Amino acid sequence: MIPACPLAALPPGEAHRLDVDPPIAVFHTEDGELYAVDDTCTHQDASLSDGWLEGCEIECPLHSSSFDLRTGRPNSPPAKLPLRTHRVVVEDDTVYVIPSCEPSNPPPGLRASTA
Amino acid sequence: MTARSLPPSVIATLPGGHYTDENIFALEQARVFETMWFCVAHASDLGKPGAFRTVQVGRESVLVTRARDGSIRAFLNVCRHRGARIRTEESGEVKRSFQCPYHAWTYDLDGRLIAAPNLTKMPDIDRVEYGLINVHVREWIGYVWVCLADEPPSFEADVIAEATHRLGDERSIENYDIAGLRVGRRIVYDVKANWKLIVENFMECYHCATIHPELTEVLPEFADGYAAQSFVGHGAEFGEEIRGFTVDGSEGVDRIPGIAEDQDRRYYAITIKPQVFVNLVPDHVILHRMFPLAADRTIVECDWLFVGDVVDAGRDLGPSVELFHRVNAQDFEACERCQPAMNSRAYAKGGVLVPSEHHIGAFHDWVLDRLGAGSGQGQVKRL
Numbered sequence: 181m182i183p184a185c186p187l188a189a190l191p192p193g194e195a196h197r198l199d200v201d202p203p204i205a206v207f208h209t210e211d212g213e214l215y216a217v218d219d220t221c222t223h224q225d226a227s228l229s230d231g232w233l234e235g236c237e238i239e240c241p242l243h244s245s246s247f248d249l250r251t252g253r254p255n256s257p258p259a260k261l262p263l264r265t266h267r268v269v270v271e272d273d274t275v276y277v278i279p280s281c282e283p284s285n286p287p288p289g290l291r292a293s294t295a
Numbered sequence: 296m297t298a299r300s301l302p303p304s305v306i307a308t309l310p311g312g313h314y315t316d317e318n319i320f321a322l323e324q325a326r327v328f329e330t331m332w333f334c335v336a337h338a339s340d341l342g343k344p345g346a347f348r349t350v351q352v353g354r355e356s357v358l359v360t361r362a363r364d365g366s367i368r369a370f371l372n373v374c375r376h377r378g379a380r381i382r383t384e385e386s387g388e389v390k391r392s393f394q395c396p397y398h399a400w401t402y403d404l405d406g407r408l409i410a411a412p413n414l415t416k417m418p419d420i421d422r423v424e425y426g427l428i429n430v431h432v433r434e435w436i437g438y439v440w441v442c443l444a445d446e447p448p449s450f451e452a453d454v455i456a457e458a459t460h461r462l463g464d465e466r467s468i469e470n471y472d473i474a475g476l477r478v479g480r481r482i483v484y485d486v487k488a489n490w491k492l493i494v495e496n497f498m499e500c501y502h503c504a505t506i507h508p509e510l511t512e513v514l515p516e517f518a519d520g521y522a523a524q525s526f527v528g529h530g531a532e533f534g535e536e537i538r539g540f541t542v543d544g545s546e547g548v549d550r551i552p553g554i555a556e557d558q559d560r561r562y563y564a565i566t567i568k569p570q571v572f573v574n575l576v577p578d579h580v581i582l583h584r585m586f587p588l589a590a591d592r593t594i595v596e597c598d599w600l601f602v603g604d605v606v607d608a609g610r611d612l613g614p615s616v617e618l619f620h621r622v623n624a625q626d627f628e629a630c631e632r633c634q635p636a637m638n639s640r641a642y643a644k645g646g647v648l649v650p651s652e653h654h655i656g657a658f659h660d661w662v663l664d665r666l667g668a669g670s671g672q673g674q675v676k677r678l
Contacts, residue, residue, distance in 0.1 A: 197415075203415065219415075220415075224399075224412050225412050225413045226414070226415075227410065230410050230414075231410075241392065241401050242401060242412065289413075
């Protein structure tokens with residue numbers, strides 16, 4: 181369980197970026213739900229926490245691919261591969277993220293960059 | 296170089312080279328248009344957040360937009376990455392950000408850099424410092440004014456005071472409530488003439504009897520040759536048989552409610568240097584914005600503004616618009632007729648101004664003064 185931020189620091193409509201590797205984005209929707217997905221768009225290396233949050237969808241600021249925060253799946257091109265979703269837990273007014281154990285889908289340029 | 300010896304009735308104009316030389320034009324762009332308040336657009340051109348216009352201010356392309364909080368912002372239209380022009384169209388709408396089409400550097404409507412490929416790997420790139428370069432913005436009488444100078448001159452002294460000075464008091468222009476009017480018609484003219492020829496034409500009425508038959512029918516005193524700008528607080532009066540400021544003297548449309556009785560049946564003209572003309576009549580306002588593009592080319596955007604209800608009701612604006620449209624066409628044709636001769640040896644030392652045009656000499660002195668402003672890099676002197 182990784183601490184992300186105090187809940188008070190993440191009002192509805194806002195995002196918080198967890199600087200882990202690969203980074204994770206936590207979103208607080210207008211409806212009051214908390215979601216966490218991989219921060220890096222699966223299409224090109226851009227930060228989704230800098231994108232546009234609308235309802236349960238996050239739109240990448242670079243090419244406007246929109247991802248469903250509940251499933252991680254892209255709703256519109258050019259992204260084709262889904263984001264991993266991570267569990268979010270709130271304890272003592274602090275937001276925690278439990279990272280997924282699945283492999284991530286990094287965009288070209290970040291794949292196999294550990295070589 | 297000996298000064299010209301002229302008969303006492305006349306004074307000299309600027310020499311012809313000032314209307315053709317590209318170095319002088321570049322100096323004017325740098326020291327006039329890029330340092331003064333410059334009127335770029337009507338607020339309604341930026342109808343909602345994301346609506347934008349691109350305009351030429353001096354040598355720079357400026358991107359003007361409405362931000363998410365409703366305020367108007369203006370930026371140099373240059374990507375901070377490798378200098379691409381962010382938007383090339385004259386106007387348009389973006390959803391929420393300006394994205395450079397070369398490498399997708401993306402800026403929000405406040406100009407802040409919000410995304411770029413691999414940007415998160417470069418946390419040392421400050422998003423504001425590498426955002427779009429802001430230029431100063433003011434709104435007045437429903438129009439958007441920008442200034443490219445780091446420290447702009449006083450808007451009150453340079454812009455608002457012009458109107459006050461010409462009409463004699465502050466109240467007078469407020470009576471027209473120009474900010475509350477609606478653009479009923481816009482005509483854009485591409486004039487093959489130097490911007491100064493257009494200003495000089497607007498400043499005098501010595502030509503009115505010769506080239507403006509419809510205007511002198513409506514405003515008979517213009518046939519005498521003295522422009523409305525010559526006098527403070529003086530509006531040219533409509534002819535006795537004239538019922539409105541229209542091409543045929545017909546009634547026109549609904550009077551602007553706030554104008555004073557002594558403003559009725561009168562035409563007022565204000566020049567706001569360097570590139571705006573404001574014309575006031577009882578039922579509409581005509582506002583010109585000039586965009587000098589080259590020593591021999593100026594774009595003029597002319598707006599006819601009416602009471603909102605008049606426009607909404609679909610009333611016939613034709614006769615009202617047609618009057619000043621003809622005046623514009625007649626004036627610009629005259630300016631274009633002068634431009635080719637600016638290079639002639641016959642005009643190397645310039646021409647002459649008759650007494651009713653002598654106030655144009657003050658405009659020339661003003662231009663020369665501004666060209667000499669800044670670095671002492673060779674003052675441009677009147678021959």
